[in-house]
Amino acid sequence: MTGERTTTRRPTRESPPLRTADVARESGYSLQQVRDLERLGVIPPAVRSANGYRTYTPVHVQALRAYRGLASAAGPVVARRLLAELFSEPRTGRLADAAAAIGSLHVQLARERDEALHAQEALSKIQAETSLPDGDGADRHSADRHRTGGPSTDVMTITELAAALGVRTSTLRFWEQEGLAVPERVTTLRARQYGPAAVNEARIVAALRGSGYGIPAVREVISTLHGADGVEGIPEARRILDWRLEQIADRAVALLRAGADLAAVLDRVSPRPVT
Structure with missing residues (x-):
């Protein structure tokens, strides 16, 4: 129907599931840090398997890279707050929100x-x-x-x-x-x-x-x-x-990289409006 809006996710190739240990190894964080950052909403929630274990994807590794860059650029408190807001529900319009947030941090550094x-x-x-x-x-x-x-x-x-x-x-x-x-x-x-x-x-x-x-x-x-x-x-x-x-200058470079990682993550996990 004309003008009706629905949401869809960009199709992606299935990646093999990652364990907490895999994510920790790839991101450079400890097992407990990965769990804590997920609990704080800094990365998207993991899927729980039938036996209760967490199952991650490469998106979670990239989200942790985005967090590391943001923490380097603006401090861990700002980074945690920004990402928790972006990954919270409802999941609409977040790419624009992320662009605005990253832009304001660039202005502050300037x-x-x-x-x-x-x-x-x-x-x-x-x-x-x-x-x-x-x-x-x-x-x-x-x-x-x-x-x-x-x-x-x-x-x-x-x-x-x-x-x-x-x-x-x-x-x-x-x-x-x-x-x-x-x-x-x-x-x-x-x-x-x-x-x-x-x-x-x-x-x-x-x-x-x-x-x-x-x-x-x-x-x-x-x-x-x-x-x-x-x-x-x-x-x-x-x-x-x-x-x-x-x-x-180092913080600005870290922010550039974090912005690219964050855009890639949101492009994978955010619904896209279509007409």
């Missing part, structure tokens, strides 16, 4: 990469300023940090800076309490304002924190940037940021 690049630019500015003759760089750095005059296009509010860095305003306040990215203040309203030097420092702090460095380690790196010549900590900070960019 933002992290941009912030790391901005932090590198900030380091370059600090290095350029400190290399100016007769202490001009230090004077400019001090002026930028403590200017309390009229509005400037280079000044950002705490809300603007938080949005630019992808953090909460409470995070910026916490950094301020820890002596990191200290803002300027409008005396009358006590509203926080961040000049160019403070913005640069905040970008560096955000990138270091994103690399997994704790507050004491970040404070140590930043304190060297506030030293007499201001360049002592630049090589270490640049090394960390280079490693951060390599890490983001």
Whole structure:
């Protein structure tokens, strides 16, 4: 009947059933991990044989590969939640949902990469300023940090800076309490304002924190940037940021592979609407 929609599955060649041990060996997970991930809905449910044993297919191995890639790219918590949602009932429209979810993760990685690049630019500015003759760089750095005059296009509010860095305003306040990215203040309203030097420092702090460095380690790196010549900590900070960019690139590749594995799995297990 015209306009009537039914569902069908793409025909596939029958594959020999796999035991839990087979799936564990092929995926690199332990027997218990395979069972736990199935229980959590991270992979499609196995078929139970007459004697109660689990029976898997190559699709389950590929689903575990997708999970491994997603866990590498976005963390195991995000990966488990995303896959559990995709493999839950009702099983309709999931390929589009998967594409949207993978796309949002790519956007997040792109933002992290941009912030790391901005932090590198900030380091370059600090290095350029400190290399100016007769202490001009230090004077400019001090002026930028403590200017309390009229509005400037280079000044950002705490809300603007938080949005630019992808953090909460409470995070910026916490950094301020820890002596990191200290803002300027409008005396009358006590509203926080961040000049160019403070913005640069905040970008560096955000990138270091994103690399997994704790507050004491970040404070140590930043304190060297506030030293007499201001360049002592630049090589270490640049090394960390280079490693951060390599890490983001590895996660992006893992996400690409996970997306391909996930699409293949969903193409096998999801019903396809036909007219």
